[in-house]
Amino acid sequence: MTAATKTRIITEVPGPRSREIAELKAEFVSRSVSPALPVYIASAEGSVLTDVDGNEFIDFGSGIGVTSLGHVNEAAVAAAIEQSKRFTHTLFSVTPYELYVQVARRLAGITPGNFAKKSVLSSTGAEAIENAIKIARSHTRRNGIAVVDHAYHGRTNLTLGLNFKASPYSTGAGPRPGEIYRAVNSYPFRDGLSGVEAAKRAIAYWEKTAGVENLACLLIEPIQGEGGIILPAEGFLETLQAWCREQGIVIIADEIQTGLGRTGALFASEHFGFEPDLVATAKAIAAGYPLSAVTGRAEIMDAMPAGGLSGTFSGNPVACAAAIEILDQLEAEGAMSRAVAVGERIQAGLRELQAQYPSLIGDVRGLGALHGIELVNADGSPNAAAQAALSRAAIERGLLLLGGGSDGQVLRMLPAINISDELIDEALAILGECLAAL
Structure with a gap:
């Protein structure tokens, strides 16, 4: 060295x-x-x-x-400055603008899965996760959320319950939300199991403790980030996917840390032949300007009633302008x-x-x-x-x-x-x- x-x-x-x-x-x-x-x-x-x-x-x-294409990315910063001179906020759900639509169109084209997709934009990764779960619950009319250990999904009230570690995120902030069922993840360095074996272990746990008729969604990071860069064994995600499809459980991939090129593919799911119904993105999407998204099957994304998904700063136009430039660079040869x-x-x-x-x-x-x-x-x-x-x-x-x-x-x-x-x-x-x- x-x-x-x-x-x-x-x-x-x-x-x-x-x-x-x-x-x-x-x-x-x-x-x-x-x-x-x-x-x-x-x-x-x-x-x-x-x-x-x-x-x-x-x-x-x-x-x-977040800064996956470098700090002070010139094209993204220039686009954000130019948009700031036009307008910085109107709220898309009041007086909409094209940039929001263009970001959604671009995400539909790059996220895994060859099916019609739609998106909702928000501000943070935790907000995207909460939106994805609301959408899944509305679509399935079920309540249960399946997660795995060592996971990290955010610091809002619902995501505190989704995280594996209590300290420091939820210590003293209870009670944590219910209807969350946590199984053991695939951890090749520690468990020595094949992916199929690890998946069957998790499935047996969920079927016994949650009941498939109660599970709205499986929320999982294709590669765990804060949990310790844990890559699942081959066959783990594919086996979980087959089970979810059979049982009508919505698959949500948390690609907030792993998506948008970080793993050498636009989405880490691609490395595993994993095709989620919904994908949550944030972090690298807008070069440091706050923006996140849930993108997925159109029929699932339309499950909530009109007006059910929004927020004051959701899909901010300045962040959307930066995101278009970042997506251009990520898709460049x-x-x-x-x-x-x-x-x-x-x-x-x-x-x-x-x-x-x-x-x-x-x-x-x-x-x-x-x-x-x-x-x-x-x-x-x-x-x-x-x-x-x-x-x-x-x-x-x-x-x-x-x-x-x-x-x-x-x-x-x-x-x-x-x-x-x-x-x-x-x-x-x-x-x-x-x-x-x-």
Whole structure:
């Protein structure tokens, strides 16, 4: 592994200005809003963040998968500025505008499934998830929601119940909503089951505890993000899909973190032959402007009565303008092949590090610009302390990484899908230094 040579850090981390702002944060911002990393950002360009003290950081987080085509994406920003000069808000459900319709048209063309589709736009990923469940319940006239462990779906009231982890998301905020049935996910590194075996285990649980006649939908991430970059075993999603089709259960794919090119395909579902009825998207769709969507089978999307789906900022025109530019770039020739190449380069570097530190790196997994390493103790149990130490050591050397895993044992990497080879190599070298120090 090549040594990291570029000097990006010019002060201690956090630097004096970041510490000063942190004191103001402690005084005026709820402590429930708790930044994972101690630096305050002043500017960003491409895949590099610069903090208020002048320190630079290679961004392997992308705002948790939002800036997938780089910070301050020129075309998206220009489109948003131009739209801001025309109008910033009318509310589509009062006086509509074409941009909303165009985003919906584009999503119908790229989401998995060869059938007629419609969309509803909203502002956040959690809002999209809640809308998708409302639509599924209205369509089926059933109440139950099937989910799997290690899942993360948001921080609103309903999504708190959908998440696997209680702390910190729902601690003290109960009661959590009911009619949610959680089965064990496919986790090849931990369970040793084939995808079909893992699916049959989950199906047996749902049939016994929920009853298929009560299940409105199955909500699932094709690849789990915060849960620890968990790729299901082959056959898992396909078996669940066949069962849902047979039982009339609506399949909802949460592609909020995995969609829009992150895994080297426009949607992670495509890697598994998975064809959901509804797809929830957000994050990367509008280059950081708040926008989300539910896209799916037209007959399901029309289940709720007129006026049943909307919100004051849903499908904001400025965000829609940025989204059109982002979709243009994602569909451009070579965009997905670059995302695949990014993933291959990252995975090769991580495999090299795993070979050097086999007692610490238990597993390397991911696709495209979505990768993680599972850190373990000598007995193979989750090693959250190592993840925390590596994240801290990396930020001190100029690399931003994310934690993950239900036990905090996974180091997540979500760089931009168009990041340069040079920055990938520098980031891997920094990670190598951190591992050596640990």
